[in-house]
Structure formats: C-alpha cells, structure tokens
Amino acid sequence: xxxxxxxxxxxxxxxxxxxxxxxxxxxxxxxxxxxxxxxxxxxxxxxxxxxxxxxxxxxxxxxxxxxxxxxxxxxxxxxxxxxxxxxxxxxxxxxxxxxxxxxxxxxxxxxxxxxxxxxxxxxxxxxxxxxxxxxxxxxxxxxxxxxxxxxxxxxxxxxxxxxxxxxxxxxxxxxxxxxxxxxxxxxxxxxxxxxxxxxxxxxxxxxxxxxxxxxxxxxxxxxxxxxxxxxxxxxxxxxxxxxxxxxxxxxxxxxxxxxxxxxxxxxxxxxxxxxxxxxxxxxxxxxxxxxxxxxxxxxxxxxxxxxxxxxxxxxxxxxxxx
Numbered sequence: 219x220x221x222x223x224x225x226x227x228x229x230x231x232x233x234x235x236x237x238x239x240x241x242x243x244x245x246x247x248x249x250x251x252x253x254x255x256x257x258x259x260x261x262x263x264x265x266x267x268x269x270x271x272x273x274x275x276x277x278x279x280x281x282x283x284x285x286x287x288x289x290x291x292x293x294x295x296x297x298x299x300x301x302x303x304x305x306x307x308x309x310x311x312x313x314x315x316x317x318x319x320x321x322x323x324x325x326x327x328x329x330x331x332x333x334x335x336x337x338x339x340x341x342x343x344x345x346x347x348x349x350x351x352x353x354x355x356x357x358x359x360x361x362x363x364x365x366x367x368x369x370x371x372x373x374x375x376x377x378x379x380x381x382x383x384x385x386x387x388x389x390x391x392x393x394x395x396x397x398x399x400x401x402x403x404x405x406x407x408x409x410x411x412x413x414x415x416x417x418x419x420x421x422x423x424x425x426x427x428x429x430x431x432x433x434x435x436x437x438x439x440x441x442x443x444x445x446x447x448x449x450x451x452x453x454x455x456x457x458x459x460x461x462x463x464x465x466x467x468x469x470x471x472x473x474x475x476x477x478x479x480x481x482x483x484x485x486x487x488x489x490x491x492x493x494x495x496x497x498x499x500x501x502x503x504x505x506x507x508x509x510x511x512x513x514x515x516x517x518x519x520x521x522x523x524x525x526x527x528x529x530x531x532x533x534x535x536x537x538x539x540x
Contacts, residue, residue, distance in 0.1 A: 225375050233375040236308075243305055244312040248321055249461050251309045252302045259301020263294055273297070273507040281430030282502055296507045299457065303349055310351070311383045315359055322349075322356040323458075326467035330362045330410075333449040333470040339405030340449045340470065341439050345416035345494045346506035348455030349463045351384070354412070356465050357453075358387035365404045366412040369394040398438065405442070410451065413439040415490055416506070418513050421523040425516060426488040427532075428495055434514040434523055440486030444473050450486075452493045456504045468493075484527050488535055 225233070243251055263270055273293045277284060284292065310318070333340040342364050344350055354366060366384065368391050371377040381391055392400045392411070401411050415435065423434035443450050449470035457463050473486040498505045516526055 229373045240308040243308040255302030255305030256298040259297040263297035324465045329467040333451040340410045342410045342412040343452045348504045358389045363388040364410045365390040367392045441483035444482035444486045
C-alpha cells in the first residue's frame with residue numbers, strides 16, 4: 219500500500235481554520251449561526267465577482283421568467299442561503315439529537331418505508347437544493363438510513379471529520395472511486411442509495427432537458443432504476459422563516475421499461491431531472507446556482523459529448539410516471 223502523502227501547508231491551514239470555526243460556531247445558538255452565515259454569504263456576494271457572474275448567468279438562462287431586478291435579488295438570496303448552510307455544519311456536527319429534531323422537520327417518512335418495503339433497494343433522489351446534509355442527518359436519526367456516494371475531500375485532514383458527521387446515525391458512504399460495485403452491493407442488500415443528480419457530467423453524460431436547456435447528466439442512477447425496476451424516492455429540503463428546515467420525502471415512483479436499455483436509462487434520467495426541475499420552479503431560491511451546470515454544451519469539447527437523444531425519445535417522454 220502506498221503511504222499517504224504528508225499534508226501540505228495549504229491543507230494544514232485549512233484544517234486550522236476549520237478547527238477555529240468549529241470551536242466557535244459549534245457552540246453558538248442556532249439562530250446566531252444562521253445570521254452570521256447569511257452575513258458571510260452576502261459578503262462573498264460582494265467580493266466574489268466570478269461566482270456572482272455564474273449565478274446571474276444561470277438565472278438568466280433558466281426558464282424562470284425573471285426580469286433583471288428579480289435576477290439580482292435572487293442571486294443575493296442564493297449567496298446568503300449557502301453562507302448560512304456552510305456555517306451551520308459545525309453547529310449541526312455538535313448538535314444533540316434533541317436539537318436536530320427541533321431544527322429539522324421531516325415529512326413523508328412513510329414514503330421511505332414504502333420504497334424500502336419493496337425489498338430490492340431503491341434510488342433516493344435529491345440534489346444540491348435546500349440543506350442536503352440535513353436530509354441524511356434527520357432521516358438516519360429517525361432510523362431510515364441510506365448509502366451516499368461521495369468523493370473524498372482533497373484535504374485528508376478534514377475527510378474523517380466530514381465522514382464522521384455524515385455517518386453519525388448509521389448512514390454509509392460509498393467512495394466515488396469504484397462506486398458502482400459498492401452501489402450494487404447496497405441495492406442487493408435492500409438498502410437505498412442516494413444520488414445528487416444536478417451536477418454537470420462533462421462529456422460522459424446523457425443530454426436531458428433541464429430548466430429550458432440541454433444539460434449533460436450522469437445516467438448511472440437512471441440506468442440502475444430502469445434495469446432493476448427500482449423505486450425512485452425523491453426527497454427535498456428547504457429553510458423556513460422560523461430558522462428551521464423542512465425535509466420532505468415524496469411518494470416513490472417507477473420508470474417505464476421497454477427493454478431498450480439506452481432508451482430506458484435516458485427516460486429514467488429525464489424523469490428524475492424533471493422532478494428536480496419542478497421543485498426548483500416551486501421555489502428557485504434554494505438551488506445551488508453557483509455551479510456551472512451548463513458548462514458542457516452539445517457538439518462541443520474534446521472528446522465530443524454524446525449526441526442529443528433521438529427526437530422520438532423526447533416526444534414520447536411522460537412527466538407523470540406511475
């Protein structure tokens with residue numbers, strides 16, 4: 219086994235900064251942490267022109283029907299929200315189960331139970347929307363654990379801290395490297411595997427319609443759902459005006475299967491993306507607009523991405539799966 223590389227100076231400085239924040243934020247009142255986080259987010263909105271431009275461009279290109287004033291207001295809200303989310307993590311890491319129950323409301327756990335009861339494993343569909351770390355925390359505290367696919371942090375000093383936080387109440391982490399093998403094992407054991415389906419897949423993805431544009435999207439979750447007839451369990455989260463967060467599980471659904479594996483995987487991926495799109499249209503304030511979701515474009519890149527799906531696939535898609 220190759221010995222781990224010694225932490226770099228940057229990694230040590232990052233670790234030191236985290237310990238400082240953790241030592242302060244981990245013990246402050248919840249509302250104070252959120253207020254500080256919103257202020258930090260607004261500060262970065264003012265000093266970070268690159269991400270400010272990404273957020274505004276994404277909002278302008280999305281089919282939300284916003285005028286320029288609404289775009290700028292929503293961009294500031296995005297920064298405030300994710301500042302609050304980021305600074306909330308040290309406090310949540312040290313929160314007692316009773317505090318977590320007060321701060322995170324959960325609805326629809328019967329839908330988790332229904333997906334689990336099918337006995338074949340299930341796909342838990344979510345995204346970088348609301349407070350995705352709160353989802354895994356509250357559901358595992360309530361005894362509904364899930365396996366999540368995640369890439370290890372570049373900083374090996376911080377990785378065990380994040381892993382301990384995410385697995386505190388029984389969730390499991392599937393390393394992104396070689397994830398398919400462990401994902402299949404988890405599903406075979408009847409467990410749920412969580413997929414965040416809103417990241418640009420570069421030239422390895424399939425093209426689906428998202429917010430009025432073609433978006434390169436990872437098809438693994440869709441392929442698994444279609445190939446094995448797995449239920450798909452959507453779950454979203456968002457902040458409330460009283461400082462709490464709501465986590466809501468929606469009824470599980472199945473995707474249609476024709477036997478054409480490529481088509482079935484694409485249809486499943488499109489249907490799952492549509493569920494996220496519907497949630498964003500309900501309230502666009504809480505999606506991670508800072509990500510360059512549409513960086514990959516059809517017909518551009520080296521190597522070239524996959525071609526667009528056949529028109530007959532697009533025309534036959536249903537947005538109301540059973």
